Amino acid sequence: MAEALKVGVAGLGTVGMSVVQLLAKHAAQIARKSGRAVAVTAVSARDRGKDRGFDVSTLEWFSDPVEMAEKAQIDIFVELIGGDSGPAKDSVRAALKRGVHVVTANKALLARHGVDLAVLAEDNNACLNYEAAVAGGIPIVKTLRESMSGNDISRVYGILNGTCNYILTRMEAEGIGFEECLAEAQRLGYAEADPTFDVEGNDTAHKLAILTSLAFGTKIADDDIYMEGITSISTADIQAADELGFRIKLLGVAQRTETGIEQRVHPTMVPKTSAIARIDGVLNAVAVDGDFVGEIVLVGPGAGGNATASSVVADIADIARGDETPVLGMPAADLKEYRRARMRMHEGGYYIRLSVYDRPGAFAEIARSMGDAGISLESIVQKRHSADEAPAKYDAEVPQPVILITYETTEVAIKEALEAIMSKGVVAEQPQLIRIEKLN
Numbered sequence: 001m002a003e004a005l006k007v008g009v010a011g012l013g014t015v016g017m018s019v020v021q022l023l024a025k026h027a028a029q030i031a032r033k034s035g036r037a038v039a040v041t042a043v044s045a046r047d048r049g050k051d052r053g054f055d056v057s058t059l060e061w062f063s064d065p066v067e068m069a070e071k072a073q074i075d076i077f078v079e080l081i082g083g084d085s086g087p088a089k090d091s092v093r094a095a096l097k098r099g100v101h102v103v104t105a106n107k108a109l110l111a112r113h114g115v116d117l118a119v120l121a122e123d124n125n126a127c128l129n130y131e132a133a134v135a136g137g138i139p140i141v142k143t144l145r146e147s148m149s150g151n152d153i154s155r156v157y158g159i160l161n162g163t164c165n166y167i168l169t170r171m172e173a174e175g176i177g178f179e180e181c182l183a184e185a186q187r188l189g190y191a192e193a194d195p196t197f198d199v200e201g202n203d204t205a206h207k208l209a210i211l212t213s214l215a216f217g218t219k220i221a222d223d224d225i226y227m228e229g230i231t232s233i234s235t236a237d238i239q240a241a242d243e244l245g246f247r248i249k250l251l252g253v254a255q256r257t258e259t260g261i262e263q264r265v266h267p268t269m270v271p272k273t274s275a276i277a278r279i280d281g282v283l284n285a286v287a288v289d290g291d292f293v294g295e296i297v298l299v300g301p302g303a304g305g306n307a308t309a310s311s312v313v314a315d316i317a318d319i320a321r322g323d324e325t326p327v328l329g330m331p332a333a334d335l336k337e338y339r340r341a342r343m344r345m346h347e348g349g350y351y352i353r354l355s356v357y358d359r360p361g362a363f364a365e366i367a368r369s370m371g372d373a374g375i376s377l378e379s380i381v382q383k384r385h386s387a388d389e390a391p392a393k394y395d396a397e398v399p400q401p402v403i404l405i406t407y408e409t410t411e412v413a414i415k416e417a418l419e420a421i422m423s424k425g426v427v428a429e430q431p432q433l434i435r436i437e438k439l440n
Ligand SMILES: NC(=O)C1=CN([C@@H]2O[C@H](COP(=O)(O)OP(=O)(O)OC[C@H]3O[C@@H](n4cnc5c(N)ncnc54)[C@H](OP(=O)(O)O)[C@@H]3O)[C@@H](O)[C@H]2O)C=CC1
Pocket: 010, 011, 012, 013, 014, 015, 016, 044, 045, 046, 047, 048, 050, 063, 064, 065, 079, 080, 081, 082, 083, 087, 105, 106, 107, 132, 133, 136, 189, 190, 191, 192, 193, 302, 303, 304, 305, 308
């Protein structure tokens, strides 16, 4: 067998530690399957004294990952630091410039600099693999980059953030508050170093940017994705969704439309009967619609050290085997610019929760605003206050929750109707709006 492939791992946190442990535990199997032994010879992190669960003293240590990328005698540089700039970006660039292959789980870096890095990799005959960057343990990058290359893809969508799905699932199943669920997701190693990236939707947008490029053969652009996170989702919405036959999931959706490629990240009402509604906890699901294969759905853990290490090690094994698939599925020069569909042109059904003053005529004002904007309502439900919240006697100034479900309409019409409702002074607070997705 050829000499062992030497690997340097930069970042020994949740993912980095699991990668080193996996490579040690399954060393013989990896060597048999890829035809070459793989050995970690160098590592980099900030704190040399921290317990990593393995003996760091036998490995070459670098406090500076860029120095490791520039100087270590390694064949593969594994970047598990995170961030779209600073040491992550500088070290990846330094490794590629030397012709050292790179494996990374860093979706922020790829979403922002993916095309430039692909060019750098091509110019230096190096691989740049990133299976773990999208949906953790799910092999969706390989699926799009290789297995579905014979299909024309019309849509790719899914639950792409384990932290958000974990939070929404626990809020729904156990009635636990948002902050407590987020703290637990952080403790379990699911969340980003800055968890606002998870809950505000940025992380899903980064992954969607990569999926869009792989699915449609376009340049990666993360700057124009419509994005809403889950921080405004309340238990009232979760309960109302349940009663109406929906569950709320944070989805990333990229699809071809008549006006261009629509890319959006937002909380979504999905029918309880859909496959995606049954994806719970840290699981992610990615669905792809191909013209010949139809729809395929991949489900698996989207975050966590071991699941993510599984994908990182698969990328390392591919390099050990000699696979040299183009970074974004085709030469970087062939990636196309694309026309983005504007969110105001989005078409779909909507859930709207209003806090309506109990005044005579308030309902009529709401119905008129909807009608003036050309929107048909599928249902209107005025929720009663629970017994302990109900006012002792009728009071027109105590707002009541009202839930509207619309038939298919456009984003621009909904925004127009909500502005009109707000201007009439019949609601006590900003309406809650959640899009409804048609799914199989
Ligand atoms: N956690 C997950 O489930 C998943 C994470 N990812 C991605 O993987 C990457 C790593 O995530 P994760 O393991 O969770 O992150 P952690 O925060 O757990 O680990 C980050 C590691 O990077 C090291 N580090 C940070 N800054 C520097 C620096 N300036 N120089 C050297 N080392 C540095 C830290 O060192 P020290 O330990 O000494 O502080 C730490 O070991 C990110 O890009 C993330 O988005 C992708 C999929 C899933």
